[in-house]
Amino acid sequence: MTSVHQPHDTRRRPALHWGADGAGAGPVDERDADGYADLRSYAAIGDGRTIALIARDGRVDWLPLPEMDGVPVFGALLDAEQGGCIELCPVEEFTVDRAYVADTNVLTTTFTTASGSVRVTDSLNSGTAGRLPWSELARRIEGVDGHVELRAAVRPGTCLNTASPWVHQTARGAVLRVDDLTLAVRTLGARSVEDGDRRIEVRYATSPGSRHLLGLVGTEGEPLFLPPAEVIDAGVDRTIDNWSAWMRTFDWDGPWDTAVRRSALTLKLLLHAASGSMVAAATTSLPEGLGAEKMGAEKNWDYRYAWVRDSAYALTALFRFGLREETHGAISWLLSTIRRHGPEPQVVYTLDGGLVPTAESRDVPGWRGATPVVSGNDAAGQLQLGVFGDLFAIVALYVEHGNVLDAHTGRLLAGIADLACDRWRSKDSGMWELPEHRHYTTSKLGCWMALTKAVELAESGQVPGDDARWRSEAEHIRAWVEENCWSEERGAYVWYSGTDQLDASIVLHAISGFDRGERMSRTLDALRAELGAGPHLYRFTGAAKEEGVFLACSFWLVSALTLCGRVDEARDLMEELMSTPNDVGLLTEMLDPATGDLLGNLPQALSHLALVNAAITVSEASAAD
Template sequence: MKRVDGYAPIRHYALIGDGRTAALVARDGSIDWLPLPRLDSETVFARLLDAERGGAFELAPEIDFRVEREYVEDTNVLQTTFVTARGTVRVTDAITLDHGGLLPWFELVRGIEGVSGEVPMRWRIAPRFGAGESAEELSIDRIGAAVRATSRGSSLVVYPFDAGDPHHTDDEIGGLFETDKGSKASLVLRATHDEPIPFARREWAERRLDDTVGDWKRWLAGAGVEGDWDAVVRRSALALRLLTYVPTGAILAAPTTSLPERIGGDRNYDYRYCWVRDTAFTLDALINLDLLVQVHASFAWLLDAVATTEPDLHVFYDLDGERVSAREELALDGYRGSRPVRRGNAAAGQLQLGCYGDLLETAELYVREGNALDDATADRLADILDHLTTIWKKKDAGIWELPDAEHYTVSKLSVWTAFDRALRLVEEGQLPRDRAEAWRECAKDVREFVEGECWSESRGCFVMFPGSAKLDASVLRVSRMHFLDLAGERFSSLVDAIRDELGAGEGLLYRYSGQQQVEGAFVACSFWLVEALARAGRLQEARKTMTQAVGQANDVGLFAEEIDPKTGAFLGNFPQGLSHLALINAAAAIRAAEEA
């Protein structure tokens, strides 16, 4: 793998985690991203965003090598095989679990196995607590066979077992060792904050590494996955699990911040928050997989979060379900010079009407699966719907969080969906009937607006907003809203128009007209197209597009937010939950169409 100015291609990363935090591991064995103690915390390794000052945990042969890697089947445990002229080494990486749950401390285990020959290995840890966010007060000292790095109450301890005698300087730790056939070594990294440090016992740590494989397999065994796309669906489910903060059930959009939509540009955003939209979409995907325990936990989190701002819905909330307002730019160089690096997101103050439809659609799906709403939730949703009757005529920022407010078609479609699902919930006895008439009238008014103002006969499609000639790929989501006759001419025309104008080849699509020179193709749009084709009964086209889109994943089956159609380079935050949940729903749509 070749780095550019110290940066690995985004496509060359894999994600490991435990449901509390997550790390990005490059193909060359370097861990370049690790926030501690949780997914939205300051980082201890951030070379991803600053090659010189970000910090990393390197582990690789000292001599030239080529790499083969994969996840252990049906797990989030990564195996990287280094092949050299002198022999082969396999490294197994995991943030370990405790019988499927969280350990009281953070533990990363890197198991090193000699496969053949004799291979000289080198490891180096450059901890950078709070890189770019807070003044570092780093201290490194030896504690027996281990080495400890501390800063402002945070401790990071590395235990090398048969991985060489560790040495350290004022700002890094390292070691050298050699593998031979059958040899085993390990590097165990533990972290705590303002609490005692539990020292690692080799046999326990290595047993936990093995047990973590079984823990992931048992979790995934509960997923209802079948069909031609089962392997990529399973990988996507595992990826979404790593974006879920287990202590609360919150689901992040992505575990990173400020990876650019254009190299060297400033379209760099913080995705370490929980969007109402993405959470709702993810719950739909998890329902398709029968992962109902996680569905309940995350739906309960979502309802608690929106309760803090009701009847308004904020665009996103933090891991604790609290509103987010603070924003700052961090003192980091940015991925390949793409600045600024951000904490916080300017979309926090936007009006996005689509959130209301997403929330109500999720509630209706939850009930459709045989569950019921409690009285407090029913009252809360009814109050939110009453509020929506007073604001739906406003312009908003749309699904793409644009600075220019408009009557975005997809937002109005989502408003209609909110009222439509509310009326279904009324019929199921889940929402109060005495407020239904007002919601029914609004649904009628919204439909008249969308059909009368947003459809263009000349384009054969809904336009992005009334009076615009632009097309918007997110309109493809109308396929799941029950707004149009999916067997009708209008829907077929819509699908063709969007694919023709926004298609980037090989199953890729841009978000909306005019973005071809600004950013990459948006991965989720490809799977929205697949879902639309499948729901329209155009199965051959759906399967072809699905095959093309799935083929755009990296070597371990992960997707970023965007892909450069010309080079295949990944762009935007990684891995992107929206990409993976859209894949799951597309596969489910194909399966449903085949079984119909």
């Protein structure tokens, strides 16, 4: 462990790696001169409704309220000066050791100073019957040894420059108001509490065995319930028990146990409890670009929405882990949302099943100057043919696990299968949501997968109608891809018809079953030769010039190697990839292979889904040997 220096110390630290025990001991990521922490610095906690990101120095830099797709009332992640944060750390210089409480999303951080040590336990509390009807952040402070003074500040921000916070005095004490949000700070054992113009500051002094609390409760557009600080503190233990109970329903006895269990807990954070949808990531506008000179390259996106693709990959993992409520909730949300906006499925929806607004830029600095900062996502208006395959993969998997479709869903799917027959010949934006419309190979194969699964569902009596057309069009797609998208010269399936460039997403169609033979195996070798960077892959030819490696591709490659019969290679690759997560096991979307710096929004569902599905695939192949 090393000391935390002042925030304006800009010296770089080596990339942190996740040890075998999952603990977070190690160097403290320092903030740069403008107050931004490295993305590897963050741990995530959540309550099924929202997610908070906590840096290693104890500062909450991201907390949208009341929902994870709401305005970030604490948003210093994107605006260090005006974005707002919740500070809690010793007054003296300190070192840090942190880890999650076993089998939970409750975080413990031990700060050690020259005067002593103190443990902070961070929880977004849940209730006795699920999530609370208000937001409740608990930061329990326990004296370990010696005497430590701590300072805390609850400083709401401007919600990406859309609101101005203020402190309002009531007969019950001061509350913080930001637009329609009402927040209250609750303390236990505080030495002093001071109300400022736009912040509340608290001081604590610990001794061995002492117990203190910094709590925050909030509501939007409704009265604020003020629980006693002792009740908020007790909620930490209840929340730990709730997470532990959930993990007791989790069935996994395969390899890479620590990484798989942490990824499962992270995915649970990203499931929106109220609807059953899965958010792609907890944040917006964290850059995918490499280095300061690339941060204005407009590769900043808002990922606080639910992609059909992510739901498809999530169900594979959730079913394998024996989880029932989450699987049914996810598919029910998806099918009801498509009925609501259909008949053609969209690529992405809001967490409550609405239509995603178009992207709008916000006038804030962005993480380390990376702009634009956006809310909304223009992918919702794109044609992406892969969504047909994603939808049918979800439904087929649901049926495969012994469940039955209702009659309305069966008729809906029959109509969507007919749409896939008509749409597959169109150019689209592809899986990577690009502005260039082309005949992308994996887009065609998404339709192939949809029609293949539609035939299976019809044969099992789940979907009505004559499946002869679906079967015929699926064969036409296969023939088209084999004729137009295979390059013998490259020894690989190419990115799109008429090019010799490569696209890493083709590995998904070893997973889908389209090809697990010689052609796919040769393609995997070509991808590693051209798109590889250590154990990782870039998304497509030319991507290395402007972005990091795409972490999901790296883990998809593990699955593809396994399914092509190259299990030993897959296992070795998976071992290499285990150094990718940060010290508490979280993954972003991308990584700079030259520095190990994490890039893109976090925590990223697709990266964690790819990790767990890779582990499942290798485990099942090893068991079959």
